[in-house]
Amino acid sequence: MVSPHPDDEVLAAGGLIHSWAAAGYPVTIVSVTDGEAAFPAWQGLDLVRREELKGALRKLCLTHVSVMRLGLPDGKVAEHANRLRNALLTLLTPRLTVLAPYEHDGHPDHESTGRVCCDLAHSHGVTVARYPVWAWHHTDPSGLHGRRGGRFMLSFEARRAKARAVQCFVSQLQPPRAKPIVPPHVLSYFERPYETFLL
Numbered sequence: 001m002v003s004p005h006p007d008d009e010v011l012a013a014g015g016l017i018h019s020w021a022a023a024g025y026p027v028t029i030v031s032v033t034d035g036e037a038a039f040p041a042w043q044g045l046d047l048v049r050r051e052e053l054k055g056a057l058r059k060l061c062l063t064h065v066s067v068m069r070l071g072l073p074d075g076k077v078a079e080h081a082n083r084l085r086n087a088l089l090t091l092l093t094p095r096l097t098v099l100a101p102y103e104h105d106g107h108p109d110h111e112s113t114g115r116v117c118c119d120l121a122h123s124h125g126v127t128v129a130r131y132p133v134w135a136w137h138h139t140d141p142s143g144l145h146g147r148r149g150g151r152f153m154l155s156f157e158a159r160r161a162k163a164r165a166v167q168c169f170v171s172q173l174q175p176p177r178a179k180p181i182v183p184p185h186v187l188s189y190f191e192r193p194y195e196t197f198l199l
């Protein structure tokens with residue numbers, strides 16, 4: 001699972017990650033940036049968001065989930081695409097499934113990360129499934145439904161674990177003295193009983 005910012009992995013695929021980990025499959029989350037640009041004036045936001053991710057993963061999975069943190073600058077993934085590519089190369093195995101951000105998601109880091117993942121997956125014959133985050137909000141969602149892909153239906157346990165994990169991202173849901181990055185109407189896309197992946 002390749003996640004541009006702490007929270008993308010849980011919002012888009014928390015239920016799937018929970019289910020895979022519960023079934024005993026190894027899961028690695030590549031945390032590309034620490035999301036410090038969400039509120040540029042907030043000193044130490046990178047540390048806050050890293051801790052939020054740790055807390056969220058503890059709520060999401062009873063078993064250990066590996067995190068590879070890259071610490072690329074938030075908002076500038078495109079300028080560091082080689083570092084992302086090289087890090088991902090160390091993880092490639094033949095039976096891997098890569099969960100990558102949708103390359104037309106409407107956020108530059110999501111799109112850059114998605115393109116790197118898709119290029120690598122295609123050139124190495126690895127399965128890739130892309131997940132929308134901001135595309136639900138910025139584009140006409142009916143366009144997403146027409147794409148080749150599918151829904152992963154969440155079990156009761158997966159849905160409950162995801163809901164608890166999402167609440168750990170307080171800096172994005174209820175930031176002090178600022179509008180939330182993920183307001184309730186956006187969050188509602190990630191409270192559905194399924195998760196959508198494009199193939």
Ligand SMILES: [Zn+2]
Nearest residue numbers: 004005008110
């Ligand atoms: Zn993001």
